[in-house]
Amino acid sequence: MSTEANMEPPRSAAARVAAPQGGAAELGAARRSTQPLLVAQDITVRFGGLTAVDQVSASFMPGELVGIIGPNGAGKTTFFNAISGVTQPTSGRLALHGRSLAGQAPHRFAARGLARTFQTPRTFGDMRVRDNIAFGLKFAGRRRREYLFWGDEVGVPWVLRTADSILGLIGLGAQAELPAAAITPSQQRLLEIGMALATRPQLLLLDEVAAGLTENEVEDMARLIRRLRDELDLTVVWIEHAVSTLLRHVERVIVLHQGRKIADDVPRAVIRNPEVIEAYLGDEMGDAEAEGAAA
Numbered sequence: 001m002s003t004e005a006n007m008e009p010p011r012s013a014a015a016r017v018a019a020p021q022g023g024a025a026e027l028g029a030a031r032r033s034t035q036p037l038l039v040a041q042d043i044t045v046r047f048g049g050l051t052a053v054d055q056v057s058a059s060f061m062p063g064e065l066v067g068i069i070g071p072n073g074a075g076k077t078t079f080f081n082a083i084s085g086v087t088q089p090t091s092g093r094l095a096l097h098g099r100s101l102a103g104q105a106p107h108r109f110a111a112r113g114l115a116r117t118f119q120t121p122r123t124f125g126d127m128r129v130r131d132n133i134a135f136g137l138k139f140a141g142r143r144r145r146e147y148l149f150w151g152d153e154v155g156v157p158w159v160l161r162t163a164d165s166i167l168g169l170i171g172l173g174a175q176a177e178l179p180a181a182a183i184t185p186s187q188q189r190l191l192e193i194g195m196a197l198a199t200r201p202q203l204l205l206l207d208e209v210a211a212g213l214t215e216n217e218v219e220d221m222a223r224l225i226r227r228l229r230d231e232l233d234l235t236v237v238w239i240e241h242a243v244s245t246l247l248r249h250v251e252r253v254i255v256l257h258q259g260r261k262i263a264d265d266v267p268r269a270v271i272r273n274p275e276v277i278e279a280y281l282g283d284e285m286g287d288a289e290a291e292g293a294a295a
């Protein structure tokens with residue numbers, strides 16, 4: 001069991017990851033690398049007297065699918081905010097591709113390949129579903145000026161090249177013409193993932209994208225997330241309270257409790273960790289369910 005300051009990956013995810021599609025040098029280099037994509041070291045976020053995130057260290061390897069779990073108020077969203085530039089950490093270090101991101105604005109994180117969803121979906125309700133995706137594509141186009149010369153988006157998987165192909169990937173092709181406000185809450189969550197994918201990220205942070213979904217929808221969401229990781233070669237970090245589903249799909253899970261990281265290991269080990277059971281899993285799932293989840 002690893003706790004504070006463990007910057008070592010659990011195993012070489014990079015070795016398992018399929019070859020990148022296309023040839024963009026930066027993308028390819030990051031994916032072949034055995035260096036972590038993102039390293040967070042001793043991240044602390046305080047709000048007045050409250051320490052929401054307390055010296056959390058974690059690193060994420062290219063191609064990993066990592067879950068983050070923990071009770072309400074544990075600091076999960078605040079940790080995401082800190083590692084995506086939305087909230088300035090009180091202290092700690094952050095590096096993406098080995099380069100420090102201290103003090104940078106969120107758009108700098110995005111320009112370096114990080115995309116995220118929000119716990120409360122942020123879609124443009126009066127815009128059509130397709131136009132919400134097109135907005136993300138426009139952002140990606142602005143930062144990838146090299147395509148002006150290549151005439152094609154070298155290194156971008158075909159499925160991320162157009163709004164319609166992204167809508168097909170997330171299963172919203174039939175809703176393309178609807179205003180985003182008119183689609184169901186579960187479709188809103190998919191749309192937000194689509195908007196994040198449109199920025200062509202390497203690292204995707206998902207904050208409770210399965211919240212409020214039915215059991216079947218949660219399973220479908222988990223399968224989609226795995227497909228994104230497997231087929232688009234993404235690194236995905238996924239916060240979710242649907243613990244049994246999450247544990248069946250991720251290969252590593254980080255547990256936060258009262259702002260601290262209390263576990264960072266494979267699901268099989270985390271479900272047997274007495275501190276994790278005491279803090280969270282005891283309430284969230286029974287023993288048999290936990291065993292099944294990590295089988």
Ligand SMILES: Nc1ncnc2c1ncn2[C@@H]1O[C@H](COP(=O)(O)OP(=O)(O)OP(=O)(O)O)[C@@H](O)[C@H]1O
Pocket residue numbers: 047050052070071072073074075076077078079119
């Ligand atoms: N902007 C803020 N100002 C003050 N306190 C905040 C702010 N954002 C979060 N907090 C507090 O920080 C703590 C961690 O909140 P956070 O939203 O990160 O938890 P969480 O693990 O995401 O919880 P949940 O599972 O309910 O989404 C909570 O006590 C919360 O009330």
Ligand SMILES: [Mg+2]
Pocket residue numbers: 076077078119
């Ligand atoms: Mg949260």
